[in-house]
Amino acid sequence: MTEKHVICKNCIMVEGFLGIEINEDQLCNFCADPNHVNPNWSKKRMSVEQKKEGLENWNKTVRAMQRAHDGKHYDCIIGYSGGKDSTALVDTFINEYQLNPLLITIDTGFMTDVAKENMKETLTKMDLFENHLMIEEPIPTFTKLYHYFFFSHNSHEKSLTVDVCHKCTDLIHTIAYKEALNRNIPYVIIGFSPDQIARYFYETSTEHIIMDGTPIPAFQTFLGEEDKQSFLSLEEIEKMSDFAPRVLYPYHVIDYDEHEIINRLESKGLIRKGKGDPVLTNCHVVKAALLHDFYRYGGITYALQYAELVRQEDDPERHNQSRKSWLRMYKQIGKRILDGTFNVEGMEAFFANLGITKEELLQRIEEKRHADPNEFQILQNIERIRTNKLR
Numbered sequence: 527m528t529e530k531h532v533i534c535k536n537c538i539m540v541e542g543f544l545g546i547e548i549n550e551d552q553l554c555n556f557c558a559d560p561n562h563v564n565p566n567w568s569k570k571r572m573s574v575e576q577k578k579e580g581l582e583n584w585n586k587t588v589r590a591m592q593r594a595h596d597g598k599h600y601d602c603i604i605g606y607s608g609g610k611d612s613t614a615l616v617d618t619f620i621n622e623y624q625l626n627p628l629l630i631t632i633d634t635g636f637m638t639d640v641a642k643e644n645m646k647e648t649l650t651k652m653d654l655f656e657n658h659l660m661i662e663e664p665i666p667t668f669t670k671l672y673h674y675f676f677f678s679h680n681s682h683e684k685s686l687t688v689d690v691c692h693k694c695t696d697l698i699h700t701i702a703y704k705e706a707l708n709r710n711i712p713y714v715i716i717g718f719s720p721d722q723i724a725r726y727f728y729e730t731s732t733e734h735i736i737m738d739g740t741p742i743p744a745f746q747t748f749l750g751e752e753d754k755q756s757f758l759s760l761e762e763i764e765k766m767s768d769f770a771p772r773v774l775y776p777y778h779v780i781d782y783d784e785h786e787i788i789n790r791l792e793s794k795g796l797i798r799k800g801k802g803d804p805v806l807t808n809c810h811v812v813k814a815a816l817l818h819d820f821y822r823y824g825g826i827t828y829a830l831q832y833a834e835l836v837r838q839e840d841d842p843e844r845h846n847q848s849r850k851s852w853l854r855m856y857k858q859i860g861k862r863i864l865d866g867t868f869n870v871e872g873m874e875a876f877f878a879n880l881g882i883t884k885e886e887l888l889q890r891i892e893e894k895r896h897a898d899p900n901e902f903q904i905l906q907n908i909e910r911i912r913t914n915k916l917r
């Protein structure tokens with residue numbers, strides 16, 4: 527008996543994972559209907575017009591920065607993670623735009639060594655240590671945030687990875703934003719790729735900056751005075767009515783070519799060959815959350831975002847290639863989670879910090895999964911990875 531195809535033939539979404547269904551044309555909800563909304567992913571549909579407007583605004587903004595540039599002040603803040611996208615932004619700002627950015631890295635306590643090495647290499651090569659600010663003080667606050675999400679997560683529909691990533695990103699961006707606000711730097715530039723449009727396109731409005739900069743009520747009770755320093759204070763919010771730095775995502779509107787970025791960075795020696803892979807540079811928290819979601823929901827949450835990259839590839843050949851390689855990665859990550867070889871050291875450090883063992887976490891997941899009406903399909907999808915039958 528041949529098993530039915532459970533993977534979307536256009537992208538890499540899998541039937542039964544986080545509410546995804548594959549129809550008789552073998553298409554997932556997102557590929558069958560571009561307006562489909564899922565609690566974990568919805569595509570912000572951007573018209574050509576909106577993209578064009580964004581690009582015009584971006585070109586104007588760069589010119590405004592160049593005009594205001596005096597060599598003494600920072601022209602903008604770049605959120606610098608050590609990943610390929612933010613590294614390429616740094617290169618563009620320095621070498622193409624001839625601007626003077628302040629690079630801010632927020633250490634959440636769980637950055638990977640690869641990201642740190644990439645960073646050191648770039649800063650050395652470009653002689654940028656003076657422009658770099660590493661912020662480590664909020665590490666305990668990040669730990670509390672992760673603890674809160676890993677222990678309070680309780681949903682049959684919503685992935686932990688998506689939740690924890692959004693809230694962690696909000697905190698990272700808020701901390702960078704506070705620097706801009708307090709140093710009177712008018713722009714915060716974030717290297718989100720074109721697929722990272724689940725919430726914002728090109729710019730975050732002031733209203734959303736304030737919302738994201740305020741802890742959610744359920745989490746507030748866990749915060750001490752020290753932790754509150756990492757969120758926007760009332761004075762800062764007040765200051766924003768006079769001076770509100772803009773938060774911009776230029777890759778949403780300028781040409782973004784992943785291969786060009788990797789080639790450029792490797793040829794300039796800013797990232798070592800093969801080290802620009804997001805799976806290597808993404809933090810340990812994401813990986814622990816991926817492990818959680820894999821056992822809890824039966825799939826790799828990365829797929830939501832990577833499927834978007836596949837869909838955005840217009841050229842049929844490249845579309846096919848991209849689909850193949852992300853699918854290969856999907857299966858590999860699943861296998862490695864099952865083998866217990868997925869990011870072992872980082873994962874152990876993370877769980878130790880949370881005060882839980884992997885076994886305890888798996889135990890909790892099993893109980894929750896058992897109460898999930900979709901349990902059978904979840905276990906089936908895990909089994910398909912284990913036995914190489916996912917197709």
Ligand SMILES: [Zn+2]
Binds near residue numbers: 534536
């Ligand atoms: Zn699809």
